[in-house]
Amino acid sequence: MFLSKSEIIEILKSSDTSILKKADDVRKKYVGDGIHLRGLIEFSNVCKRNCLYCGLQCSNRNVERYRLSKSEILDIAKKGVEEGFKTIVLQSGEDDFFSVGMLCEIISEIKNLNVALTLSIGEKSFEEYKAYKDAGADRYLLRIETTDENLYTKMHPNADFQNRKRCLYNLKELGYETGTGCLVGLPGQSIESLADDILFFKELDADMVGIGPFIPHCQTPLKNEQAGDLDLAVKVMAITRVMLPDINIPATTAMESLRADGRLLALQSGANVVMPNLTDDFHKKMYEIYPNKVSSTRKELEGKLLNIGRYVIDENFGFRNKF
Ligand code: SAH
Numbered sequence: 001m002f003l004s005k006s007e008i009i010e011i012l013k014s015s016d017t018s019i020l021k022k023a024d025d026v027r028k029k030y031v032g033d034g035i036h037l038r039g040l041i042e043f044s045n046v047c048k049r050n051c052l053y054c055g056l057q058c059s060n061r062n063v064e065r066y067r068l069s070k071s072e073i074l075d076i077a078k079k080g081v082e083e084g085f086k087t088i089v090l091q092s093g094e095d096d097f098f099s100v101g102m103l104c105e106i107i108s109e110i111k112n113l114n115v116a117l118t119l120s121i122g123e124k125s126f127e128e129y130k131a132y133k134d135a136g137a138d139r140y141l142l143r144i145e146t147t148d149e150n151l152y153t154k155m156h157p158n159a160d161f162q163n164r165k166r167c168l169y170n171l172k173e174l175g176y177e178t179g180t181g182c183l184v185g186l187p188g189q190s191i192e193s194l195a196d197d198i199l200f201f202k203e204l205d206a207d208m209v210g211i212g213p214f215i216p217h218c219q220t221p222l223k224n225e226q227a228g229d230l231d232l233a234v235k236v237m238a239i240t241r242v243m244l245p246d247i248n249i250p251a252t253t254a255m256e257s258l259r260a261d262g263r264l265l266a267l268q269s270g271a272n273v274v275m276p277n278l279t280d281d282f283h284k285k286m287y288e289i290y291p292n293k294v295s296s297t298r299k300e301l302e303g304k305l306l307n308i309g310r311y312v313i314d315e316n317f318g319f320r321n322k323f
Helices: 005-013 018-031 070-083 100-111 126-135 149-155 161-173 191-204 230-243 253-258 262-267 298-307
Strands: 034-037 039-044 087-092 116-120 139-141 177-184 208-213
Touching (some): 005 230, 018 230, 039 070, 070 087, 070 100, 087 139, 100 116, 100 126, 116 177, 126 161, 139 208, 177 191, 177 230, 191 230, 208 230, 208 253, 230 253
Parallel strands (some): 087 116, 139 177
């Protein structure tokens, strides 16, 4: 279903929440009741960027920085595979310590475990993205964060909105399953720009879209700002499902961090993916992009899913079945 910008704005501004049920129906029809799990490894919290909202911004001197070694990363990946994960996600800050050669080695060793591999390591050149793809990476997550260029520039000092877009189109061109998404509730963000965000996901033909409410972190310049509205974030996600019916949409951790049942609400409003965290507890605490990041074990999660009539599947490694 295609919605125009004004139709999207109307849905976002109204108190009517019927879009959530509609998204749940579309999700069931196009991607079914199965939930794909992606096992997340946060392998470095070192970051050269200074995103205003993010606890890992380079100006935050209170973060104890870490990098996992190749063997530590592989051990976590192996444990994930033993637990039954069919996708491993490697995420980090923008950390130039990891050279293309090092990352390619890590990628190909993880691929030897017979899993799909997703990268979420920020903005790189076309050549770097190509090298990772050639080494075996299947998917890439890079949220556009906001399509409001002015707001983007305010939120990301010394970063270039056009470059972020370029990255996403490069990833598509290289044949990655490309994931993007946005934050909801950034200070100064308008409803109109959220509608533009959704239209951008459509224009890019994103294969995955992750949407999360902004959560203020006390060691960032946005510490005194209000958190994003969970219900609005869920609505943005639901409209995305209706407009891109066959894509993969995670119920994001940030949603659960704002409200205990946030992830289940998301799974009943269009989402079909959950990304449990495989990082060990010691390092997990140090990867604080926002406070109160919840994490649940695979077992706990499976129990909750059954309660809402859903279950984990690993058909086709969870790749998008283009409709
Ligand atoms: N360095 C990588 C990974 C970033 S962390 C990259 O640039 O893509 C993953 C996501 O966490 C970000 O894309 C952002 O949307 C989200 N995030 C960061 N800080 C947040 C906050 N304070 N509240 C909610 N989400 C946040």
